[in-house]
Amino acid sequence: MQQRSIGTTRTGAIGLGEMPLSIENRPDEAHAMRTMAAALDAGVTLIDTADAYCLREDEHGHGERIVAKALAGYGGDTDDVLVATKGGHRRLADGTWIVNGRPDYLQQAAQDSARALGVESIGLYQFHRPDPDVPYAESVGALKELLDAGTIRMAGISNASIAQIDEAIAILGEGGLASVQNQYSPAFRSSEDEMRHCGSIGVAFLPWSPLGGISSAPELGSRHAVFADIAQQHGVSPQQVTLAWMLAKGEHVIPIPGSSRPETIQSSAGAAELTLGAAELARLDAA
Numbered sequence: 538m539q540q541r542s543i544g545t546t547r548t549g550a551i552g553l554g555e556m557p558l559s560i561e562n563r564p565d566e567a568h569a570m571r572t573m574a575a576a577l578d579a580g581v582t583l584i585d586t587a588d589a590y591c592l593r594e595d596e597h598g599h600g601e602r603i604v605a606k607a608l609a610g611y612g613g614d615t616d617d618v619l620v621a622t623k624g625g626h627r628r629l630a631d632g633t634w635i636v637n638g639r640p641d642y643l644q645q646a647a648q649d650s651a652r653a654l655g656v657e658s659i660g661l662y663q664f665h666r667p668d669p670d671v672p673y674a675e676s677v678g679a680l681k682e683l684l685d686a687g688t689i690r691m692a693g694i695s696n697a698s699i700a701q702i703d704e705a706i707a708i709l710g711e712g713g714l715a716s717v718q719n720q721y722s723p724a725f726r727s728s729e730d731e732m733r734h735c736g737s738i739g740v741a742f743l744p745w746s747p748l749g750g751i752s753s754a755p756e757l758g759s760r761h762a763v764f765a766d767i768a769q770q771h772g773v774s775p776q777q778v779t780l781a782w783m784l785a786k787g788e789h790v791i792p793i794p795g796s797s798r799p800e801t802i803q804s805s806a807g808a809a810e811l812t813l814g815a816a817e818l819a820r821l822d823a824a
């Protein structure tokens with residue numbers, strides 16, 4: 538698969554979003570293992586998870602634990618796999634999602650994540666979502682301390698505005714911010730400014746829910762006719778056209794489509810080989 542950069546690390550241009558393997562309607566664990574093995578077989582070397590990917594509070598860290606298990610049980614070499622996790626979000630006993638951006642909480646959460654992943658230093662640790670009750674600089678300050686202590690190897694932020702990206706860089710220092718993960722899909726394009734900004738400052742941009750989210754992804758073609766039309770001309774799926782369109786946005790863009798089945802991550806990985814023409818990209822931009 539073509540390679541791209543996140544901070545100092547090279548990864549495949551298409552990552553795997555782990556969330557569908559840990560939240561509602563997830564498959565059983567054996568099936569989840571097959572999905573992750575299929576991703577690795579297809580050349581995926583970035584797996585995105587989060588401590589909050591679980592059903593309820595009592596299984597916090599579910600996603601991290603199954604990623605660690607999949608990597609440990611994979612027959613091939615996994616040294617070049619970058620596991621990106623996140624902290625700052627939680628699920629309560631009833632499944633409600635809450636945020637917590639307090640520095641002391643993030644310190645503890647990162648240590649718990651390292652334990653769940655079975656690593657000494659987390660490859661990429663992302664602050665999941667700004668906490669309106671905590672100044673952003675304080676939450677990002679915790680990332681800086683985690684970097685300095687070696688608990689995390691690279692730092693990222695998620696659901697961030699341009700002002701927050703710049704604030705994070707000011708705190709983390711030159712080269713200290715490796716990635717920004719924001720929602721971006723054919724239906725949700727309001728992160729284009731952040732995506733462009735990341736490109737101009739050399740920070741990787743990871744579109745989340747690139748196919749419109751778990752429930753909408755199967756209908757991408759029926760909801761977005763131009764994507765379906767171009768897919769038909771290439772003999773590929775509208776989802777593959779979507780990922781190829783994102784990759785063409787810039788070398789810093791690394792989509793992380795979620796998959797609960799081997800077939801879908803295999804298909805997504807194939808999108809890295811699809812090249813779209815300038816006229817096609819212009820039509821998709823305008824669609």
Ligand SMILES: NC(=O)c1ccc[n+]([C@@H]2O[C@H](COP(=O)([O-])OP(=O)(O)OC[C@H]3O[C@@H](n4cnc5c(N)ncnc54)[C@H](OP(=O)(O)O)[C@@H]3O)[C@@H](O)[C@H]2O)c1
Nearest residue numbers: 554556746747748749750754776794795797798801804805
């Ligand atoms: N930072 C954040 O706040 C945040 C929020 C949400 C998500 N995320 C991350 O972003 C990742 C992706 O988002 P998402 O999982 O919500 O939504 P998504 O990637 O837009 O859609 C996921 C769904 O797309 C289907 N799919 C994947 N590849 C496909 C293909 N090539 N052809 C047809 N269908 C395909 C999968 O179906 P099957 O289930 O049938 O395989 C899966 O359920 C998450 O897994 C998570 O890691 C981050």
